[in-house]
Amino acid sequence: MAENWLIKDGRIIDPKNGIDRQGDLLVLEGRIAAEGTPVPASARVVDASGCWVVPGLVDMHVHLREPGEEYKEDILSGTRAAAAGGFTAVVCMPNTRPVNDCRAVTEMILERARQGSARVYPVAAISQGSRGERLAEFGELKKAGAVGVSDDGLPVRDSQLMRRAMEYAGDFGLTVISHCEEPSLATGVMNEGEVATRLGLKGIPAAAESIMVYRDIALAEQTGRKVHIAHVSTAMSVELIRSARARGVRVSAETTPHYFTLTDEAVEGYNTLAKMNPPLRTEADRQAIRQALADGTFDAIATDHAPHSVLEKEVEFDLAANGIIGLETSLPLALALVREGLIDPRRLVELMSTGPAAVLGLSAGSLAAGAAADITVIDPEAIFTYTEDQVVSRSRNSPFLGWRLQGRAVLTMVDGRVTFSRLET
């Protein structure tokens, strides 16, 4: 049973409805109440002074590892990490074991998520088994609850398959999400460049990504369908997406906190916590990504939350698995962009809530009267050091351990139910 809440004296930021005001937000029976609604005596009061009150954050790219790799993460632990990071909804990728390419897996994920601490929206596979050969049954997957399709982690090599996926997915209102890498070029373990040469590690050239980004833009343009480019890491990809959008191609895009925060220098010392795919790039790429966050080229900041245990990470760099956890550090790292003056708080909410919701057609990202009370209260000033004992995710593979961060979620609620709180209420 949802409680009633009065979130008092916060800065309410809701770009979708053009709201940025200081004041109170009332939650009645799990929904946002209209301004001026009388506050019932039963309402519990949250003191949000000094805080921002925003529509619940949405992470459109996470790996929850269930079914199949529950030793890394499961739906319960992953959604707990999401709630702790201020997220009320996560979109989970289909590279589980088995791959989410059928109704049974999609339904199993949604069933497990009912006990979770955040809404879970599954993305199903583009191809059966993500083998890149035959299309999965998008109609059935859509009915089961999938919100998009992707062979994330495995680029779709076959251009004809990708074209058909875009065409067919459109029939069901599903967005194709593309992991862009040309596989014959992406055979290395980190960004190709000076650092890779110095460390003696095989490089992945930036062109491996941009070639595939352009292919998918060309296919979206050809078919008139939508495509969403996942985890963009290079300046050239940004340029391609920007110009495609300018001529009306239906391409959307996300980047991650690690691409706007780190460069390939982080690999120094063979740090497997800085190994991900696509790899961390150069400072010039990082600056281009940051610029694109500010100018509207990106729709979303997503984490690509990719839990791995020490079995996959405490190994030789060449053998280490790709990916890092990100749910608990995404908001503080994005808030750094606000403090640096690159984006304003309204744009931050767009990138972390409204934007991803719009790409996938999720009913999130709004504090309008009557909307489900998915709310994140953010203390933008709180300073903390992110240490291993604070990690909520089952895995601890973060390159940001030991970082002094500023700003974080202090209260997260879904349907008016508190999923995470640092406040005394």
Place this chain on the structure above:
Amino acid sequence: MATGYFFPHRHILGIDHLSAEDIEHILTIAESFKEISARPIKKVPTLRGNTIINLFFEPSTRTRLSFEVAAKRMSADTFNISASTSSATKGETLIDTARNITAMRPDIIIIRHAYSGAPHMLTRYVDAAIINAGDGTHEHPSQGLLDMMTVREHKGRLEGLKIAIIGDIMHSRVAHSNILGFTRMGSRVHVFGPATLLPPGLDRLGATVCTSLEEAVRDADVVMTLRIQKERQNDPLLPSFREYAREYGVTREVVALARPDALVMHPGPVNRGIELMPDVADGPRSVILDQVTNGVAVRMALLYLVTGNT
């Protein structure tokens, strides 16, 4: 050596970590040790009671033997482990192996491994001093040091020399150590090879990347060639050895472009007739066997220094 200098490194992971002063110190000690190998009784008691483990995850003849000879001439007890990396699909194998070895309290572990950074990882799990005997395509510091020792022995200095390194720079850990080392000692390193084998950023490491063999070799004091491999992991690097030999091979005519007293070097094993012609490899300017001799002295110096001597 300046008074007050002490060798600051517990491990030898790469030339990149060594200052010019460190390199100078290592070479000076190696030069003083070289005489031991010329004695009728080639043994000193310096490392008596030390346990040294050669942990080789890649096949090696000369480097492993060189380290073993160096250790035995200093009276250390040496043990060789040849492990296969093929079974090591997960790195626990390396960490587990290292921890087991550590439990036997070795003083030094000398490691060769197919993956760059494996020696660095080892330092986090073991107490022993680690010497990198070649890791992936990263570094081969003892080879770099013995090359510098050999050049200095013949030329009397390193500063101001032009060192030409020809061939597969991308996959050569020897090239990486030599670019860093010679540059740090004031030599001018010029590199050349097929564009497919020249990685980005060599200029940032201090090398001059040349656009022709002639440009690299002209007036060089040292011409160093590297072992070539035709392809690696489905990466079409070169069409054929035949074409490589013709376009990039170091012949007598190529060496004639260098200074008259130029040295010809190769870290071995040589593909004769491909990257280096037999008459050059065995010719009067070749110091390839001096490199091998000096390898023992350099490795004696490294063993001496990582056990806390100065």
